[in-house]
Amino acid sequence: MLAGRGGAPVGLGPGSGRRAAGGGRRAAGERSGGVMSSEVAARRDAKKLVRSPSGLRMVPEHRAYGSPFGLEEPPWVPDKECPRCMQCDTKFDFLTRKHHCRRCGKCFCDKCCGQKVALRRMCFVDPVRQCAGCAPVSRREADFYDRQLKLLLSGATFLVTFENSEKPDTMVCRLSSNQRFLLLDGDGDGDGHREVEVARIAAVQMLTEGLPPGDTLSHTSLPASRPAAEGGNARAIGMTLQYTTPGAEGLTQLTLTAGEDADGSRRQATAWLAAMHKAAKLLYESRDQ
Template identity: 60%
Template sequence: MGGFFYFIFIIAGCGKMSSVPDGKKLVRSPSGLRMVPENGAFNSPFSLDEPQWVPDKECPSCMQCTKKFDFLTRKHHCRRCGRCFCDKCCSKKVTLPRMCFVDPVRQCGECSRVSQKEMEFYDKQLKVLMGGGTFIVTLGTSEKSETMMCRLSNNHRYLFLDGESHFEVELSRISSMQVLTEESTPEGGNCRASGMLLHYKPMGSQDPKQLRMEAAEDKKTASSWLAAMHKLCLYYICSLTGCQTAV
């Protein structure tokens, strides 16, 4: 028996770009080397701007343990929050993909914990989504369906669907997402994601359209892809509302 598992609203934006170039450039900032898009308009929606560092004159002591800075106790700025700490309170170097740093960067204890939680999203969910899944896709109320590969674009802004035809859906144009479920065993009791229902507004149109995706033969891969899509939506809402905390 099929069913509805959860319903998620995405705050609709007003994107103006369609095809997405992948050109990137290496830039050096006070915090380290960053690999960023050549055109800032194509940043990942999950990216964070580098913070303004608290001026040295405004932090005579560690902002966590309050130890005063001197010749022996050096001052360090957290690359994520911009506050200043002593070496003991800001000793961890953690990967920070949301700011596009090439190498792990120094972060305070609180920020390093958030960044480490986010790594699961980048290492697992985003890789699953960009790897793609095969679905039976139906547009609107049409009775005609098409088997298509659905994947997330490299800059995390679009869903690409490829089969005999090709089209893309910009995440900022999605107004709602509904995940469909089915029982995973004949005996029932356990449900897994089996499909997805999207409502979105195509570029240049204010009329919403419906997109239905149902798992093809590889239901296990499709279920993993749909679960990752759920996580993506939570992060996307977080990015639009200015949240910087891992979901």
């Protein structure tokens, strides 16, 4: 059923569910046997179609289950506060109409805000109107969703060292389909499966060859340099993650070192690291919004 403006639901998915706490050896939603029921997963990943003033959006039914890389819609500058285009200063009149950029919320004339570009971080179904400053940013982000996100979902093989481990474990690390968890799977039971909630990641450090150790990412500081797999002389060989876990004090740390796949190549792992580097930037941008 189609509803009104302002984020009202158009169609609803399955029912509600509580947010599962991640970052431990088992997510809270998992059963004692280590397998999450399909019913719980369906509730957690349910989405709904909503109509906002900016257009149709496919959003999580429960906000707590949204992608950590997402952005909230910005408040629009009130029409009465922008008699002129905020880019070229053209005065609005009957012939020169004002338009709001869906990414920044500022108002512009059609010439300065005539591009319609996909904006997946805000879950828009169709391309939406954006200003000349925001459109290139959204296009660059589209590359992450078109190429790098697929790499993260596919996963890669790493040697994983936990802070209390004496030796690394060979594990496949991948991003969950809802983008909320890093899933690490190895052989055997017990420590053979770990989950890290992406939203709880506090710092990321790239480990490189060819240059001194890479930049450290934090909630307040982002690197200006590009990761090795995207350009430059250094080559990414690993990554250290620091994250919080429910009920524990301080930060937990693990280190991923590029491992060989079935063909004896580390190419998939290094590409995954570069994609995760980009994902970390989007994560911090979402927090700083």
